[in-house]
Amino acid sequence: MIKLKPRDAVLKMAAYSPPTGGRAGKLRLDFNENTVGASPHVVSFLKEQLTAGGLSVYPEYAEAKSEISTFFGVQPDELLFTNGTDEAIQVLVNTYVDGGDEVLLLRPSYAMYRFYAEVAGASIREVDYRHEDLSFPLEELLGQIQSRTKAILIANPNNPTGTGIDLAGIIRILAAAPHAAVLIDEAYYEFCGITALPLIREYTNLFVSRTFSKVYGMAAMRLGCLFSQPANTGFLHKAQSPYSVNTLATLGARAAIQDTQYVRDYVKQVIEARDLLYKGFERMGIAYYPSQANFVLFRAADRAVEIRDKLRARDLLVRDRSYELPGCVRVTVGTKEQVRKFLDAIEEVW
Ligand SMILES: Cc1ncc(COP(=O)(O)O)c(C=O)c1O
Numbered sequence: 001m002i003k004l005k006p007r008d009a010v011l012k013m014a015a016y017s018p019p020t021g022g023r024a025g026k027l028r029l030d031f032n033e034n035t036v037g038a039s040p041h042v043v044s045f046l047k048e049q050l051t052a053g054g055l056s057v058y059p060e061y062a063e064a065k066s067e068i069s070t071f072f073g074v075q076p077d078e079l080l081f082t083n084g085t086d087e088a089i090q091v092l093v094n095t096y097v098d099g100g101d102e103v104l105l106l107r108p109s110y111a112m113y114r115f116y117a118e119v120a121g122a123s124i125r126e127v128d129y130r131h132e133d134l135s136f137p138l139e140e141l142l143g144q145i146q147s148r149t150k151a152i153l154i155a156n157p158n159n160p161t162g163t164g165i166d167l168a169g170i171i172r173i174l175a176a177a178p179h180a181a182v183l184i185d186e187a188y189y190e191f192c193g194i195t196a197l198p199l200i201r202e203y204t205n206l207f208v209s210r211t212f213s214k215v216y217g218m219a220a221m222r223l224g225c226l227f228s229q230p231a232n233t234g235f236l237h238k239a240q241s242p243y244s245v246n247t248l249a250t251l252g253a254r255a256a257i258q259d260t261q262y263v264r265d266y267v268k269q270v271i272e273a274r275d276l277l278y279k280g281f282e283r284m285g286i287a288y289y290p291s292q293a294n295f296v297l298f299r300a301a302d303r304a305v306e307i308r309d310k311l312r313a314r315d316l317l318v319r320d321r322s323y324e325l326p327g328c329v330r331v332t333v334g335t336k337e338q339v340r341k342f343l344d345a346i347e348e349v350w
């Protein structure tokens with residue numbers, strides 16, 4: 001029998017398998033999701049719209065494009081719907097990066113940047129977040145930009161550090177790399193309020209992504225938005241499957257943007273709960289990194305895996321990040337009640 005050999009780029013990759021199994025029934029503070037779920041308005045709208053006839057038709061995006069682009073304050077041709085941010089990253093890499101081209105990443109950051117750059121056979125250069133406080137290494141990144149850098153992928157705020165970069169810093173990167181596609185992934189924008197979106201009109205190399213997976217509580221639907229100038233979105237469309245986003249995702253998003261109060265209330269709760277979490281950590285003498293997002297990294301020295309496992313035994317899920325940041329564990333911030341549960345549990349196992 002002949003064994004098929006995959007491409008070298010795939011052979012060389014480490015498998016990425018986040019622990020998505022067996023999470024039901026537990027307090028899920030491990031994936032930075034919305035911990036109370038999507039707006040009830042989204043669920044009722046989906047039920048109302050769900051028909052056998054509707055399901056039998058390939059997706060049409062015009063109505064959703066018009067409503068969602070208005071919501072974000074852009075023109076429909078400045079917006080691409082994607083199957084989660086993940087597909088936004090994939091399409092951007094497929095559009096601008098050839099095998100052997102250089103992609104500049106930060107470390108640690110969202111795993112899918114490296115994943116898609118590796119699948120593309122790119123040469124990856126990484127710049128570390130600053131050791132002392134995990135702040136954004138702006139000067140260090142600027143120093144690594146070269147003429148062969150084809151893409152720079154940045155999460156703002158960053159996962160898992162929770163730290164961010166300001167607009168002045170983003171502008172310096174855009175100006176220093178006019179030949180590279182610069183992605184600012186704003187998956188956690190709502191918790192920090194800093195956005196590069198208006199800059200797409202000024203910078204031809206800027207791409208901004210947003211997602212309905214986090215604050216909107218729709219991770220299961222897989223809807224992301226990728227914004228750039230129309231000349232760029234034209235090429236992105238060429239490199240994307242015409243039906244990668246399903247109809248239910250766009251219906252859900254149309255309902256979600258009608259219920260902005262829900263999102264505002266959730267963000268307010270999370271920010272209050274994050275303060276409560278900080279106070280709890282301080283009371284217990286647990287070191288943490290202040291965050292601009294709905295998750296916080298704390299330090300457990302050589303007990304990161306043990307702490308994660310002991311919390312799991314109490315039906316509470318957090319993410320061990322010690323493989324990339326020694327001693328660190330990441331906990332998602334939900335409601336105050338959920339934070340209190342977490343603090344009670346960690347006090348028992350600490
Ligand atoms: C920085 C960042 N971007 C994107 C995502 C995933 O977004 P999506 O569900 O839209 O693919 C995550 C999820 O953890 C993330 O941390």
